[in-house]
Amino acid sequence: xxxxxxxxxxxxxxxxxxxxxxxSQNMNHEYMSWYRQDPGLGLRQIYYSMxxxxxxxxxxxxxxxxxxxxxRNFPLILESPSPNQTSLYFCASSQHxxxxxxxxxxxxxxxVT
Amino acid sequence: GQQLNQSxxxxxxxxxxxxxxxxxxxxxxxxxxxxxxxxGEGPVLLIALYKAGELTSNGRLTAQFGIxxxxxxxxxxxxIPSDVGIYFCAGGPNRKLIWGLGTSLAVNP
Numbered sequence: 001x002x003x004x005x006x007x008x009x010x011x012x013x014x015x016x017x018x019x020x021x022x023x024s025q026n027m028n029h030e031y032m033s034w035y036r037q038d039p040g041l042g043l044r045q046i047y048y049s050m051x052x053x054x055x056x057x058x059x060x061x062x063x064x065x066x067x068x069x070x071x072r073n074f075p076l077i078l079e080s081p082s083p084n085q086t087s088l089y090f091c092a093s094s095q096h097x098x099x100x101x102x103x104x105x106x107x108x109x110x111x112v113t
Numbered sequence: 114g115q116q117l118n119q120s121x122x123x124x125x126x127x128x129x130x131x132x133x134x135x136x137x138x139x140x141x142x143x144x145x146x147x148x149x150x151x152x153g154e155g156p157v158l159l160i161a162l163y164k165a166g167e168l169t170s171n172g173r174l175t176a177q178f179g180i181x182x183x184x185x186x187x188x189x190x191x192x193i194p195s196d197v198g199i200y201f202c203a204g205g206p207n208r209k210l211i212w213g214l215g216t217s218l219a220v221n222p
Binding site: 004040041042043044045090092100101102103104105106107 | 144146148153154155156157158161201203204205209210212213214215
């Protein structure tokens with residue numbers, strides 16, 4: 001089954017404790033991205049990757065890092081999480097950078113206390 | 114970043130009713146997309162529109178790419194309880210997607 005998977009689905013952590021949210025897709029998609037979803041603010045792009053070893057900032061990249069060492073994986077790293085990073089995070093992928101149609105993962109709900 | 118004006122913000126309807134929602138942009142778009150997000154899940158693509166005036170259906174859903182290229186509409190006919198969720202429009206003048214804030218739909222059986 002074609003899908004985007006994220007882990008963990010739920011995470012509660014404390015300020016400053018480094019964490020990684022994994023994302024993997026099995027569709028051989030070139031383009032992957034991370035979004036955060038907050039009430040009243042909608043979906044905002046954090047980082048995106050057009051292909052292996054190619055990443056770029058989205059609209060709200062501060063406090064986040066990403067890497068794209070393999071085509072299928074695109075982990076999101078929070079080196080020192082803060083409470084304002086409490087949010088619902090989605091990974092998405094699309095066939096290539098010229099494709100608008102994105103496929104989303106199930107989401108990761110992160111709470112930073 | 115730039116956001117779309119999506120309306121209404123929320124709707125509460127009776128099962129069987131038709132639903133209409135729309136999105137407007139201040140600039141011309143080349144693409145409009147409509148997604149649905151079920152509670153606890155990620156958005157799922159419903160319909161993609163690539164041409165001004167285009168009218169596309171997906172089951173009971175119909176979406177249109179406005180002639181002015183600054184708006185799009187989504188209609189749901191004969192709503193059922195599983196239509197509950199948040200509907201997002203997205204689009205852009207270039208490859209970077211701009212997202213609406215969503216229309217939350219509740220259906221009373």
